[in-house]
Amino acid sequence: MLVSKLRRLPRMHQTLITVLSALVVLLLLVPSTEHQGHPERKFEVGKLYPLDIDLEANQLRPMAQDEKPVVPELKWKNHTVKSGESLAVVFDKVGLSPRALFQVVNADEGTKTLSHLRPGDQLKFGFDENNQLVQLRQPKSATETLVITRAGDSYHSRTDSKSIDTRVNFARAIITSSFWNAAEQAGLTPNQIMELAGIFGWDVDFALDIRQGDSFSVLFEEQFVEGELIGRGNILAATFTNLGETFTAVRSNKDGKYYDADGRAMRKAFLRSPINFRYVSSNFNPRRLHPVTGRVKAHRGTDYVAPVGTPIWAAGDGVVMKSGYNRFNGNYVFIRHSSTYITKYLHMTKRLVKTGQRVKQGQTIGTLGSTGRVTGAHLHYEFLVNGVHKNPRTVKLPEAQSLKGAERTQFKKFAAERLGQLSQFSQFLADNNTLINSSTDRG
Numbered sequence: 001m002l003v004s005k006l007r008r009l010p011r012m013h014q015t016l017i018t019v020l021s022a023l024v025v026l027l028l029l030v031p032s033t034e035h036q037g038h039p040e041r042k043f044e045v046g047k048l049y050p051l052d053i054d055l056e057a058n059q060l061r062p063m064a065q066d067e068k069p070v071v072p073e074l075k076w077k078n079h080t081v082k083s084g085e086s087l088a089v090v091f092d093k094v095g096l097s098p099r100a101l102f103q104v105v106n107a108d109e110g111t112k113t114l115s116h117l118r119p120g121d122q123l124k125f126g127f128d129e130n131n132q133l134v135q136l137r138q139p140k141s142a143t144e145t146l147v148i149t150r151a152g153d154s155y156h157s158r159t160d161s162k163s164i165d166t167r168v169n170f171a172r173a174i175i176t177s178s179f180w181n182a183a184e185q186a187g188l189t190p191n192q193i194m195e196l197a198g199i200f201g202w203d204v205d206f207a208l209d210i211r212q213g214d215s216f217s218v219l220f221e222e223q224f225v226e227g228e229l230i231g232r233g234n235i236l237a238a239t240f241t242n243l244g245e246t247f248t249a250v251r252s253n254k255d256g257k258y259y260d261a262d263g264r265a266m267r268k269a270f271l272r273s274p275i276n277f278r279y280v281s282s283n284f285n286p287r288r289l290h291p292v293t294g295r296v297k298a299h300r301g302t303d304y305v306a307p308v309g310t311p312i313w314a315a316g317d318g319v320v321m322k323s324g325y326n327r328f329n330g331n332y333v334f335i336r337h338s339s340t341y342i343t344k345y346l347h348m349t350k351r352l353v354k355t356g357q358r359v360k361q362g363q364t365i366g367t368l369g370s371t372g373r374v375t376g377a378h379l380h381y382e383f384l385v386n387g388v389h390k391n392p393r394t395v396k397l398p399e400a401q402s403l404k405g406a407e408r409t410q411f412k413k414f415a416a417e418r419l420g421q422l423s424q425f426s427q428f429l430a431d432n433n434t435l436i437n438s439s440t441d442r443g
Contacts, residue, residue, distance in 0.1 A: 074134055095131070134150050142225050143162045145160045147159070171186040180277075214243070216241070219236045219238065237250045248260050252411060261416070269397060270341070274343070274381055302380075313364060321342070323354050327373065332346045347378060
């Protein structure tokens with residue numbers, strides 16, 4: 001119908017319409033110069049499309065291994081917390097506002113620990129060129145540091161940790177005056193000295209039985225952080241020679257307990273001494289003059305002379321038979337350990353347990369004193385086996401529990417290796433001492 005109408009038009013009109021239509025079609029087909037360099041693209045979800053990025057551009061290069069991100073240099077202020085100082089006082093002293101304090105403390109859970117400062121704590125404040133707090137560092141230990149860093153208008157915390165390098169060291173000494181002095185001169189710390197006495201405390205009475213010429217050797221751990229010694233670890237193996245008899249102890253890697261070379265536990269039912277050897281004095285003597293009456297009377301026990309107030313330990317697990325006082329014994333405690341063994345502790349200043357109470361080995365049951373018929377402060381200690389008084393320092397004690405089966409076989413092999421290390425260190429030290437002595441003689 002449209003075509004028939006066009007045909008009725010004059011020839012010139014038909015020609016003009018045809019030309020105009022052709023021009024419109026051409027204009028539609030020619031792309032716009034505005035979008036010529038960036039054609040419209042339609043993207044579908046889930047498909048990968050290439051990006052027009054110059055991968056050779058410098059800003060996209062990977063960071064070298066030895067290259068560090070550029071961090072603005074900070075000005076640092078160090079502060080050691082003094083007694084009575086709160087975090088608010090510290091912030092004020094380093095020039096920080098209460099608002100900064102609020103922002104830091106309430107940043108996250110990690111920053112809340114700053115509220116619990118103790119005297120001696122170290123704080124390091126890092127400021128930028130505008131004196132704004134950028135970072136706060138607080139060493140928590142030799143291996144951990146709390147780091148609080150500003151990010152925008154807030155702060156966040158993290159804990160930086162350093163790895164511990166554990167090494168093995170060795171000490172050896174021959175006792176000339178006292179065990180404590182010899183151990184100190186050998187380089188052992190007070191904690192190590194007490195630990196060594198604890199390891200052999202079921203076999204040796206360190207209070208009364210140490211003699212000139214006794215000796216010991218110790219293999220122990222040392223802990224380092226970034227090459228700096230931060231402390232001592234476990235005693236790994238040790239030997240102790242007392243009155244001609246040598247005892248050995250090796251620490252198990254599995255349960256942390258100490259056993260001898262054959263896998264028998266060092267821990268026994270009774271301690272040889274119920275008192276700390278550092279404080280201590282008379283020997284067991286079945287016939288002696290009583291210090292008050294002057295008569296010859298059996299002294300069925302051991303006297304430990306030490307300062308008033310020295311703690312007294314239960315020699316073994318048991319139940320308190322009697323905790324009381326009389327004019328001869330003063331304050332005293334009797335402990336039944338089984339149907340076979342009873343221990344007695346006399347002349348105490350204070351009794352810290354009651355009749356019928358159950359006690360553990362090493363538990364403090366009282367303090368040393370001079371109550372009752374005595375001439376001076378001391379602990380009188382008795383050890384009874386089936387009702388008969390025995391010398392607690394020499395009596396045969398119940399056998400230590402042993403490792404069994406494959407566990408014992410495996411431990412014996414391990415113990416031999418440890419004691420071999422100990423022997424090598426001892427030999428090395430002896431050879432060096434020989435060289436030094438011979439060099440001195442020639443000089």
